Amino acid sequence: MTGGAGFLGRPLVRALAERGKRVLSLDRRVPEADPIPGVTGIEGDVTDSGGIERLLREHAVDEIVHAAAIVGVTASVAGLADTVRVNIDGSVALFEAVTRAGGVRRLVDLSSEEVYGHFAADPVAEDTPALPVSPYGITKYAVERLGGYYADQHELPYVAARLCWVYGPGFPRLRLPQPWLEDALAGRPSRLAAGGDHHIDLTYLDDVVDGILLVLRAGHLEHRAYNVATGSAVGIRDLAAEIARQHPGWSVDLGDGPIEMAPGVAAARKGALDITRARTLGYAPRFTLAEGLARTAAGLDAPARQAV
Incomplete structure (x- = not known):
């Protein structure tokens, strides 16, 4: 799990551990208080492809939830260069590490409704053309397209879960x-x-966790993107x-x-x-x-x- 100490990451690693999974939680910081049984916290940077590859091999990682990101329109406007570095460069570093290490059956990337830009329909479906207008949405859609490229060219087991105002x-x-x-x-x-x-x-946190875990643990997936909302x-x-x-x-x-x-x-x-x-x-x-x-x-x- 990348971004495992974050708002979404921490309940996700807890839910995985409660289901008997051995969980690695990679984040820039490791919480010192309230450790979660069955979860190993690792301090690291998602842009460190070599370090991630070593972790994947050492721990025989077979499933990944990718939550590490600079999140939100406001943050992306205030720091576009950092948003590109973390969201796009960090994702590519992860994709490269997974491709080299092998053994991963699924990688769920936490994406956003911001990829749709101005909604062309209500409700908006995953096959609606993506026309993001915010820097955050643009980076998230770029990651989705890159994930698709790695899936087609390198058999990366990529799927995006598009979330909305959790x-x-x-x-x-x-x-x-x-x-x-x-x-x-x-x-x-x-x-x-x-x-x-x-x-x-508006989607409550526990519902989002449920949806992400279903995408992660499903058998064959028909699509590369799934909306997880209400x-x-x-x-x-x-x-x-x-x-x-x-x-x-x-x-x-x-x-x-x-x-x-x-x-x-x-x-x-x-x-x-x-x-x-x-x-x-x-x-x-x-x-x-x-x-x-x-x-x-x-x-x-x-x-x-x-x-x-």
Whole structure:
């Protein structure tokens, strides 16, 4: 597992270990607290192809989830060169290592709805032409195309899991619904200058873990990309209404129009992801928006941060 100490990586390695797998977790940092039984944390850089190859051979790795990345539109706008280095160069380094080492039956790359750019349909299916508009989406789609190249030319067992606005306890960035829940728990109102017209497929963390594991453990796969989301879009105003229902007294001053991912950077037009392909693998989201928000709030300690 690359990026095994991250928001998605840590619950994934825990879930794999609980299923009896021997797990290697590669990340730039290894958590010192709360070690997970059955998980070996390894400090390293995903761009170090030689080091990864040695790990693959030494531990006879047969399955990989690739989660190491600089994540999000905001981060990619702020640091494009680093995003290209980690997301694209790091992925190619991994693909090269896997190709040289051999023995890997599947590599699941965690991709993003950002590859679609402005959604041409709602829901959007995997065969919709990818026209990413953000630096993050462009790097993710580049990795998918490179993964396909290595699959065709070098038999890399590559498949992409396209995720969409995953949320849950421990989310590390100020993206909805996290800041609103933190404000609600701290007893302060929220403000969002624009975004009331935005719709997005918000997916609770545990559902995403379920979907990724199904893609990883499936037998023959018919496709190289699978949407892993809920299949339904939530309006930002509906999100606000549900948080207000669960936290009476909280309110938000919410402007109209598309949401901004960074100052002056409007989000692409979104909607729901079609999860028909994932359902053929047995995927079925378990958590409603209300349940996911309640579980997320229960895991927060209401840090004193300002919402954006």
